[in-house]
Amino acid sequence: MPYPKPTRRSWAEPWKVKVVEPIRMTTREYREKCIAEAGYNTFLLRSEDVYIDLLTDSGTSAMSDNQWAGMMLGDEAYAGSRNFYHLWEAVTEYYGYQYVVPTHQGRGAEHIISQIMIKEGDYVPGNMYFTTTRLHQELAGGTFVDVIIDEAHDPANEHPFKGDVDLDKLQKLIDEVGADKIPYVAVAGTVNMAGGQPQSMANMRALRRLCDQHHIPIVLDATRAVENAYFIQQREAGYRDKKIAEILKEYCSYTDSCTMSAKKDTLVNIGGWLATNDEGLFEEARNMVVVYEGLHTYGGLAGRDMEAMARGIVESVDDDHIRARVGQVEYLGQHLIDWGVPVVRPIGGHAVFLDARAIYEHIPQDQFPAQALAADLYIDSGVRSMERGVVSAGRDPKTGDHRYPKLELVRLTIPRRVYTQAHMDVVAESALEVYEKREQARGLRFVYEPKYLRFFQARFERV
Numbered sequence: 519m520p521y522p523k524p525t526r527r528s529w530a531e532p533w534k535v536k537v538v539e540p541i542r543m544t545t546r547e548y549r550e551k552c553i554a555e556a557g558y559n560t561f562l563l564r565s566e567d568v569y570i571d572l573l574t575d576s577g578t579s580a581m582s583d584n585q586w587a588g589m590m591l592g593d594e595a596y597a598g599s600r601n602f603y604h605l606w607e608a609v610t611e612y613y614g615y616q617y618v619v620p621t622h623q624g625r626g627a628e629h630i631i632s633q634i635m636i637k638e639g640d641y642v643p644g645n646m647y648f649t650t651t652r653l654h655q656e657l658a659g660g661t662f663v664d665v666i667i668d669e670a671h672d673p674a675n676e677h678p679f680k681g682d683v684d685l686d687k688l689q690k691l692i693d694e695v696g697a698d699k700i701p702y703v704a705v706a707g708t709v710n711m712a713g714g715q716p717q718s719m720a721n722m723r724a725l726r727r728l729c730d731q732h733h734i735p736i737v738l739d740a741t742r743a744v745e746n747a748y749f750i751q752q753r754e755a756g757y758r759d760k761k762i763a764e765i766l767k768e769y770c771s772y773t774d775s776c777t778m779s780a781k782k783d784t785l786v787n788i789g790g791w792l793a794t795n796d797e798g799l800f801e802e803a804r805n806m807v808v809v810y811e812g813l814h815t816y817g818g819l820a821g822r823d824m825e826a827m828a829r830g831i832v833e834s835v836d837d838d839h840i841r842a843r844v845g846q847v848e849y850l851g852q853h854l855i856d857w858g859v860p861v862v863r864p865i866g867g868h869a870v871f872l873d874a875r876a877i878y879e880h881i882p883q884d885q886f887p888a889q890a891l892a893a894d895l896y897i898d899s900g901v902r903s904m905e906r907g908v909v910s911a912g913r914d915p916k917t918g919d920h921r922y923p924k925l926e927l928v929r930l931t932i933p934r935r936v937y938t939q940a941h942m943d944v945v946a947e948s949a950l951e952v953y954e955k956r957e958q959a960r961g962l963r964f965v966y967e968p969k970y971l972r973f974f975q976a977r978f979e980r981v
């Protein structure tokens with residue numbers, strides 16, 4: 519019998535492997551011991567005990583030979599490193615902002631911009647929160663207000679741009695508190711906490727118009743803006759024939775400033791920046807970075823790190839790269855959809871999100887179903903994921919109660935250029951196995967709860 523002719527033409531990654539890092543498969547008994555010792559928190563596992571690590575795509579991507587070559591060209595002068603100028607040129611060319619301040623990672627930039635722009639009693643609207651972003655807004659005296667469209671809170675809703683800002687919600691906030699109490703609108707390109715969901719160009723343009731009427735600046739969280747550009751290219755009328763680089767630049771052009779975690783889109787292990795078109799803000803940020811990060815021409819980074827970022831920016835906007843990156847996430851997600859495992863739809867840009875509320879229906883939210891699901895997935899196969907639900911949402915600073923988000927998710931985050939399609943098959947099969955055994959699952963309770971960003975270091979036991 520000849521092989522049947524394939525019914526489709528496959529595509530493959532636009533790279534080949536040059537260096538390999540061995541990973542280790544362990545036994546179920548061993549993993550049960552590991553996760554109990556880690557307090558049922560996947561952040562507290564040793565990476566050696568993990569088989570396929572989908573905890574985060576932050577700083578976990580594989581650099582290219584070109585980036586590694588750039589590392590050898592690090593100019594480690596304290597001031598005025600040539601790599602700083604390369605980074606500056608890459609940010610201004612591809613993101614379009616005029617001024618750049620490097621920071622050690624995204625939260626370094628968030629800290630600085632929050633301290634400069636937010637005053638006690640201000641309100642900062644955003645298209646859903648991100649953990650570090652909101653915390654820095656709160657530490658600066660601001661109150662975060664979620665103005666994302668309602669569809670974003672519904673994991674089954676197939677809206678193509680669930681990251682869109684609800685302009686009516688924003689208008690209502692402006693009417694209630696006044697534009698002078700709103701230092702800026704914080705928008706994220708592909709909203710991590712909503713499941714990696716994009717914002718449309720049309721929505722960004724409309725947001726710009728509304729903000730112009732009230733003289734409110736827009737600060738972009740550009741961490742995943744390249745992935746956002748890919749979804750615009752694929753889903754929004756008029757962008758099919760445009761290059762990712764062109765779409766990215768247009769998207770950023772509607773905003774005044776950005777913060778960036780280069781550990782994501784930019785394909786480096788560490789780094790970030792703050793960029794702006796506002797000269798006054800730049801002067802202040804350039805001054806403040808000296809206090810918290812380092813001189814304004816290195817911001818807590820080595821020269822070689824800035825070179826890797828400069829080269830990573832160029833690689834990140836390559837159309838073939840981003841198609842393969844998001845394509846791999848879709849490959850995993852489509853398997854789970856086909857097998858009936860509840861996931862956030864549509865599949866996002868950087869991760870597949872298991873709907874823990876639907877999978878562990880019998881576990882009440884105050885027993886942390888997503889935290890329990892992440893632990894059970896690890897026990898099944900050594901795949902490490904993370905909770906994005908009530909534990910990540912933290913407590914309300916005013917009432918002290920848990921914040922109960924509508925989305926109770928487990929995130930399977932795919933590092934860029936690291937794992938193969940076969941790894942994705944293993945992950946999908948394990949998620950199915952855990953789903954099929956869902957009735958045996960039990961919830962968790964806190965034995966230790968840190969004050970800030972509790973999901974990183976919290977410890978639990980089974981109820």
Ligand SMILES: *Cc1c(COP(=O)(O)O)cnc(C)c1O
Nearest residue numbers: 623624625648650710741779781
């Ligand atoms: C990771 C991330 C941040 C924070 O950046 P760090 O580099 O981890 O400090 C901010 N916003 C978004 C959307 C992120 O994904």
